[in-house]
Amino acid sequence: MIDTVIFDIGKVLMDYSWDQYLHGIVPDEIPYRTLEEAVFLNPCWEEHDKGLMTEEEELWDFISNAPDYEPEIRAVYENLGQCTWSFSYANAWIGELKARGLKVYALSNWQKRIFEQNEETMMGFLGQMDGYHLSYRTHKNKPDPEAFTGLFEAYGIIPEQTVFIDDNAANIEAARKLGLHAIRFVSYEQAKEELNTFL
Template identity: 75%
Template sequence: MIDTVIFDIGKVLMGYSWEKYLHSIVGEDKIAYATLEQAIFLSPCWEEHDKGLMTEEEELWDFISNAPDYEPEIRAVYENLGQCTWPYDYADAWVKELKDKGLKVYALSNWPKHIYDQRRHVMTFLDQMDGCDMSYRTHSNKPDPEAFTGLFEHFGIDPEKAVFIDDNADNIEAAKKLGLHAIRFASYEQAKEELNQLL
């Protein structure tokens, strides 16, 4: 019997896209756009920063080292990186619906502290949850098994009684190997229907 639902956040409960935000910094300069995209969002640094092992200044220099000639622009992008994320309209109601059914609800997500601090105030769905593990606190990113087992240990979760919802295929496979029921998120309607079939 399922008694727990574990959500990823990015692209599941919150939207994530850098295109519009990056254009707000560089306008229609295609070279600057492509350079900053590679230096920041598509850089291996991006996921590494999720682990919360660097200061903000160290993170900045990590990005700047990828395109030193664009230091002012990289600093401008980094200042308000939280603008790349926004809550989905259904997030609060979905979590509330699950809580009203008597389920435990948690979040397990890869987030850097810099962005989390900027966007926590709009992540109101977290206030209804029973707990969350953010990678910057645990220093472990999905799909690393430690990210999952850490959550189990923190909150006493039995993976065989839990459903994990994430948009990332690698994370879904890692979850299944640890005994979790898993739903790969493609849309709210699809994921909700698959979840309801398990409950």
């Protein structure tokens, strides 16, 4: 019997896009592409999710990729949280599941700076949950199995009684290997319908 649901956050409960934000700082195409590569497409982004660097270290990680654009990169970093926002259905979806008596958790790769700049919004759904692990606090990123098992151990979650929802294929595969039922998120309607087949 399924009694627990675990949600990813990015592209599941919250959307994100840097296009409009970045164009507001560097409207011209050439610096836009340079800053996009230096910050948002930078491979070090995933390391930043682990929360093992100071903000200044994170900032210099980005600047080192395009030192001629240091002022612009500092401006981008200043308000990174503006690149993400909650989906309109997020709070209600979590509320519906809680009303059905399910335990609900979140497990997400998430940077400290972005969380702190969106905390009030995110608590609309996180505040209804039974708990959550964000990578900047646990220092473990999905699909590392330890990211999952840390959540299991903290809250007494039984994988076989749990559905995991994430948009990332590698995370879905990792979850299934650990015994979780898993749904690859494509849209709210699709994921909600698939989840209902488990409940």
